[in-house]
Amino acid sequence: MSEAPAAPPSASADRVAGDGIGLLVRAPAPRPGWRLLPARIGAMCAVELQKLRHDRTELYTRAVQPALWLLIFGQTFTRIRAIPTGGIPYLDFMAPGIIAQSAMFIAIFYGIQIIWERDAGVLNKLLVTPTPRSALVTGKAFAAGVKSLVQAVVVIVIAALLGVAMTWNPLRLLGVAAAVILGSAFFSCLSMTIAGIVLSRDRLMGIGQAITMPLFFGSNALYPVAVMPGWLQAVSKANPLSYQVDALRGLLLGTSAHLALDFAVLVLAAALGITAASSLLGRLAR
């Protein structure tokens, strides 16, 4: 506190006057009501894409785990033939499950990111702009979706190399992308909702670890629901991951799926997730 800032007028101050800040005197006009939310969601999504473009390492490192699931677990269990898959090779059966799993593993840690952004002051600053909380949450959900899409492409390519017969129909692949993004949106919002409740990274880490395992194994990602005990079948019915896997399997492999129900559940879950996460987001800044 003792070293008083000596204040020789520096070149920088002179330059401020010279450069002209005419535009910075007038506040921009607010966008009319209904256009505000889409514009903000667009801004938040754009910024997440910019961040991904600057640092792609996470995209690459994240691709390792789903690849290993297919190569090690998948190739081994294909030989065992212990799981009733409805007549298709086990590797084919599990590939859509691995897409959903890798998407969930990415999304479930978004709460930690939002707590990190709170600690860094990034979140507080955005919360003080005229931006609805739902736009901030949707931006994050979108980013989780984009990262998951990259994983999905990796899994599809590896699975194709391993001989899995999947569709290349562009309409169906578009449906796959939609299912991946909706599922990621739900799980990232679930994580951000928990972040808004527990407020600390350590507690969220524990909870994240604790729920990931039952969400994954309590779904039809690795085995059909029919082989589960009754109570676990009930859990699976309430688990959005099961609907996501069902949709992915139906679209990619052409197995029988309840696509309308699957997408209805996924859209509803994502909407609920965004609502819950945005209503709790403000608690993080308190």
Next chain:
Amino acid sequence: MTCDPTDRPAGPDAVTCTGLVHAFGDTRAVDGLDLSVRQGEVFGLLGPNGAGKTTAIRCITTLLPVPAGQVRVFGHDPAVDRMAVRRLLGYVPQQLSADAGLTGRENVTLFARVFDVPRRERADRVAQALAAVNLTDAADRLAKTYSGGMVRRLELAQALVSAPRLLILDEPTIGLDPIARTGVWEHINAVRAATGMTVLVTTHYMDEADQYCDRVALMHRGRIRALGTPAELRRGLAERRRARGETAAGDPTLEDVFRDVAGSGLDDTSGDFRDVRSTRRTAQRLG
């Protein structure tokens, strides 16, 4: 209170707080705060860690509810009319809060977008904001490569791009070296001179407040203990000392004024743990 109402500009005060109370559990961080910041002035809210400065700022910036008392920002209630208040604010929090994974220009562009700067003038406005803080040359580098002083100036550009009527800076020079501190203040002053905006700044550097603030409020344990121009406060203490017959060495500084009004309770108030931790974190990130 030593407010002089004669030279006020027309219109409501930029900020008024009346009897503001905010408690975290049993701790009353802000405990009956009365404050008014006039339009166009640089107002310094001073005090040690834990005095309640940041909590007061969070009530004003709509981040915290206002459980008791009244807060107005240009006549708007931040607890009710949040969006209207947010449109008037530029806010630089205590932490170095520029997004390290974006370039300087992208950081500023984001804030232009969330304040509805139309697309046709966005690039020019962002360029002007970056130029105003002398970051034009570094604009397309990632913010993670910036020095602490550069990040602070970038945050200033983020806040300025929306032409706020009230710029709120929470410990803007914490952890910066003396030259960077001077640089930050020079840019604040230059932009204020050009735009006429009001600046509300918290700091515990009394020397900076003395040099750069039009008026200061000394805050301690959630309340304002003294208010006036730095010169008025120093003169006041000199007179009190004379009246008490003390012979102090030299003219009093603002820090002396603070010790005088805060009394003996000052030394055992070192801020709560979270406050200290976030200060340390900021210092660490600054290197």
